[in-house]
Amino acid sequence: MAKVYNGIVVSLRVVVMVAIAALLQLVVGDVPVELFRFPLNVIIAAGWLYMIVELYRARQRNAVARYLLSPEASWLSVSIVVIACVIMGLQRKPAVMSFPFAIATFFVLTQLAMVVLRGWRNVAGIRWRFIFNHVGLWLVLFAGFWGVPDSDIMRTVVIPDCPTDEAYYVDGRKTILGYEMQLKDFRAEYFDNGAPSSYEADVLIDGENVTLSVNHPYARTWSEDIYLTGYEPSNNGVSCVVQVVRHPWKWPMATGIVMLIAGAIMMFVQGPKRQDI
Numbered sequence: 547m548a549k550v551y552n553g554i555v556v557s558l559r560v561v562v563m564v565a566i567a568a569l570l571q572l573v574v575g576d577v578p579v580e581l582f583r584f585p586l587n588v589i590i591a592a593g594w595l596y597m598i599v600e601l602y603r604a605r606q607r608n609a610v611a612r613y614l615l616s617p618e619a620s621w622l623s624v625s626i627v628v629i630a631c632v633i634m635g636l637q638r639k640p641a642v643m644s645f646p647f648a649i650a651t652f653f654v655l656t657q658l659a660m661v662v663l664r665g666w667r668n669v670a671g672i673r674w675r676f677i678f679n680h681v682g683l684w685l686v687l688f689a690g691f692w693g694v695p696d697s698d699i700m701r702t703v704v705i706p707d708c709p710t711d712e713a714y715y716v717d718g719r720k721t722i723l724g725y726e727m728q729l730k731d732f733r734a735e736y737f738d739n740g741a742p743s744s745y746e747a748d749v750l751i752d753g754e755n756v757t758l759s760v761n762h763p764y765a766r767t768w769s770e771d772i773y774l775t776g777y778e779p780s781n782n783g784v785s786c787v788v789q790v791v792r793h794p795w796k797w798p799m800a801t802g803i804v805m806l807i808a809g810a811i812m813m814f815v816q817g818p819k820r821q822d823i
Contacts, residue, residue, distance in 0.1 A: 567646035584794070587695050599663070601614070622657075658687070692795065699715070701714055703786070704728060704788055706730070710726060710728070732786060746759035747777070756772075760774055771790075
């Protein structure tokens with residue numbers, strides 16, 4: 547009976563969470579992430595982390611904390627991650643701006659943080675495999691969630707004759723890059739049927755000659771990458787489509803990915819241990 551009751555309670559909580567997310571999406575629309583750009587997102591994230599620590603300290607007498615540390619909450623988090631990955635893999639437009647996605651991710655991050663606080667060590671000492679796997683996943687989700695307001699994706703067209711410092715967001719808004727780009731040279735190889743097999747462009751970026759090729763971005767700064775995404779014939783020969791991606795939170799995300807890889811290697815080399823299950 548206890549398991550049935552717990553299952554009903556968890557189901558009701560899921561229904562309530564989904565209903566709230568759907569209502570917000572219906573009334574407000576997508577999350578206005580531009581309102582939460584740095585430093586507001588960092589301030590909110592710091593307050594949220596403080597709340598999690600205090601919630602964990604009160605876990606013996608707080609029903610919310612006990613639920614977040616329960617197996618039911620862990621299974622719900624895993625289910626949310628799997629469903630989110632499937633949805634994001636099947637659609638072209640990312641769902642990171644929707645209220646259902648934001649609320650689900652916020653729940654997973656909170657629950658995972660509680661689990662990390664509880665399980666990072668035991669009587670045998672620090673559980674390194676646990677830390678690498680769980681903290682790595684948490685960092686990836688954390689950087690992806692809180693870094694969205696500070697991330698920008700823009701595109702511009704570079705041509706041989708005239709440098710440009712203008713670019714456009716995906717919604718059509720124009721912006722100024724703060725530096726100029728100009729196409730210097732373009733090279734392409736083709737299959738027998740005339741389709742391009744590979745291509746690259748020499749682009750003058752902020753006074754520096756840079757070679758761009760598909761899937762090989764140029765890191766202009768620690769938080770900005772420039773990609774070659776396409777080209778079109780023009781009256782002057784060819785014009786290239788360049789994508790500028792600014793993501794200041796990419797290094798915490800990269801750290802999390804490295805930790806996940808290290809944790810997977812440790813699991814493979816050392817084999818399963820009961821304390822990591």
